[in-house]
Amino acid sequence: xxxxxxxxxxxxxxxxxxxxxxxxxxxxxxxxxxxxxxxxxxxxxxxxxxxxxxxxxxxxxxxxxxxxxxxxxxxxxxxxxxxxxxxxxxxxxxxxxxxxxxxxxxxxxxxxxxxxxxxxxxxxxxxxxxxxxxxxxxxxxxxxxxxxxxxxxxxxxxxxxxxxxxxxxxxxxxxxxxxxxxxxxxxxxxxxxxxxxxxxxxxxxxxxxxxxxxxxxxxxxxxxxxxxxxxxxxxxxxxxxxxxxxxxxxxxxxxxxxxxxxxxxxxxxxxxxxxxxxxxxxxxxxxxxxxxxxxxxxxxxxxxxxxxxxxxxxxxxxxxxxxxxxxxxxxxxxxxxxxxxxxxxxxxxxxxxxxxxxxxxxxxxxxxxxxxxxxxxxxxxxxxxxxxx
Numbered sequence: 591x592x593x594x595x596x597x598x599x600x601x602x603x604x605x606x607x608x609x610x611x612x613x614x615x616x617x618x619x620x621x622x623x624x625x626x627x628x629x630x631x632x633x634x635x636x637x638x639x640x641x642x643x644x645x646x647x648x649x650x651x652x653x654x655x656x657x658x659x660x661x662x663x664x665x666x667x668x669x670x671x672x673x674x675x676x677x678x679x680x681x682x683x684x685x686x687x688x689x690x691x692x693x694x695x696x697x698x699x700x701x702x703x704x705x706x707x708x709x710x711x712x713x714x715x716x717x718x719x720x721x722x723x724x725x726x727x728x729x730x731x732x733x734x735x736x737x738x739x740x741x742x743x744x745x746x747x748x749x750x751x752x753x754x755x756x757x758x759x760x761x762x763x764x765x766x767x768x769x770x771x772x773x774x775x776x777x778x779x780x781x782x783x784x785x786x787x788x789x790x791x792x793x794x795x796x797x798x799x800x801x802x803x804x805x806x807x808x809x810x811x812x813x814x815x816x817x818x819x820x821x822x823x824x825x826x827x828x829x830x831x832x833x834x835x836x837x838x839x840x841x842x843x844x845x846x847x848x849x850x851x852x853x854x855x856x857x858x859x860x861x862x863x864x865x866x867x868x869x870x871x872x873x874x875x876x877x878x879x880x881x882x883x884x885x886x887x888x889x890x891x892x893x894x895x896x897x898x899x900x901x902x903x904x905x906x907x908x909x910x911x912x913x914x915x916x917x918x919x920x921x922x923x924x925x926x927x928x929x930x931x932x933x934x935x936x937x938x939x940x941x942x943x944x945x946x947x948x949x950x951x952x953x954x955x956x957x958x959x960x961x962x963x964x965x966x967x968x969x970x971x972x973x974x975x976x977x978x979x
Contacts, residue, residue, distance in 0.1 A: 619707045621663045621735025622755045623742060630654055630752040633710040639759045640699040641795075646758075648672075648690040648697070648708065656712045656751075658683045659720040660690070661731065661738075665704025665760060669731040669738060672697065672708070674722040681716060695727065703760050713751040717742075763796035765821030769803070772828045773865075775901035776803040776811070787903050788827070796821075803827045805901070806955050807864035831863060850974025852966055859897060859976070864955075869895040869911065873969055880922035888918040888940055893947050893968050909951035915968045917943050 618624060625631070636647040652658065658681055660673040674681040678692045691697045699706075711717070719741065723729035731738065769778055771788035778785045778792070779802040785792055788803060796817050803811040808829035815823060846861035850871075857871030873891040880886035897911035920940050951964015951972070960976040 619663070619705075619735075619755070619757065620667070621661075621669065621707060621738055622709050623711070623739055623746075623753045625753040627750075627752045631710055631712045631754045633660075633708060633754045633756050635708065635756055635758055637758065639761055641762045642699055642701045642703075642760065644699045646697050646699055650688045650690070650710055652683060652685050652688070652712055654712070655682075655684045656714055657681045657716045658688070659711045659713070659717055661709055661720070663707040663709065663735050664700070665702050665706055667735055669733065669735065671720060671722060671729040671731060675729070676722060676724070676727045679722050681720075681722075699760055701760070701762075703762060705757055706760050707755055707757050709753065709755045711742075711746075711751060711753045713746060713749050715749040717745050719745050763819035764793055765796065765817040765819065765823060767792050767794050767799075767801075767815070767817065767821075767823045767825065769801065770824075770826045771803050771805070771811070772826070773805070773808075773901050775903050776805040776808070776827065776829060778803060801825060803829065805829055806958075808832055845979045846960075846976055847979065848960070848962070848974050848976035850962070850972045852969030852972040855893075855969045855972075857893070857969070857972070857974070859974075861897075861899075861976075864907075865899050865901075867897040867899065869893075869897050869913075869949075871895075871966075871969060873915070875917060882922050884922050885919050886922055888920040891915050891917040891945075891968065893966075895947060895949055897949065899953055905955050907953045907955065909949065909953050909962055909964050911949040913947050915945040915947045917945065919943055 630653045632651045634649050636649075637644075640646060648660070650658065650660070658673060659671070662670045662672050664670070673690060675695075677695045711720075721729075733741070768791050769788050774788060776788045778788055778790060780792065780794065781800050794817050796819050798814060798816050800812065800814050809832045811827040811829055813825060813827070815825070817823065846859075846864065846867070848859040848861070848867070848869075850857045850859070852871070852873075854875070855871050855873040857869055859867045859869035861867035871893040873893060875887045875891045876889045877886035893913065893915045895911040895913035897909060899907040899909055901907050918940050919942075945968060948967040949964055949972070951962055953960050953962035953976075958978045961974070962976070963971070963973050966972050
């Protein structure tokens, strides 16, 4: 054979082998090293799919003794050294099968969902870069998977080694539960945890779920449901007004009384429900020394309002009301010159003049009390508190 042709043929074979290795490496998941030798190491897990909270068991089979290292790459790219760890700090292992977790601990699947990878490396010498932490049970590697695969070959360059990897899926079976309430704004509690305010769509894990809705002034609503994977469940809770104050006035109607102050005025509101009330206020507008012959305000102005408290959220309501203001007026008498003002008794002619009134504000519910602020057309800015009896 021509030596030149033989050299060309050898170069082509080398290039093909290199291309094959590179192609194999490119198909590997991020963070996995292509093993220089096959069959010396294998790894497997006890399931193809896990839900967050499930426990996992890992089987490693080594054909030769050496230093064993396992690291986990979760779906977000976070890397955790599983072995060695604080419970099993010695990475040197004999040939044979090994099961993880070892004695005294267990391995639990966490979030996020997606594809998770576990990589095993068996080396003839220890890898200082993969030494366990002395403080945390399982050391977190502060490096990205791509960076790790470029750093580890440097540490392994002076040693014989092999690698293996396996993957599994992290998936939480779940369903969508739409929770509505009449009236809106009820607080949603799922298995004892507050999850927002109705109406709301919740993505809940499969299994039995206890849903409770609470709103001040209404009896709690509770329902147990079983959620299956891919379920779509609708809950429309119609809350009943709590006409009893449990533990205090059983059988009586809860009474809400509010007091407020405004410009030169004081007021009071009485409610037998959280949504509807009747309010009255006195605005001190009376003139004490009217000029003779002029019309003046005779006594305070009386304001009467009907009020609605419309729930915006679980804790906040819109205060909306309207009514009428009544002001007595009179004509100040003219005293004739030369006549004593004490000579006769003068009774003024009183007329009542009506005015429209309107109030708009916000109220914050504190369960058995509330605070509110708003603007009143006759009284300007008002501020008040309410108490349930």
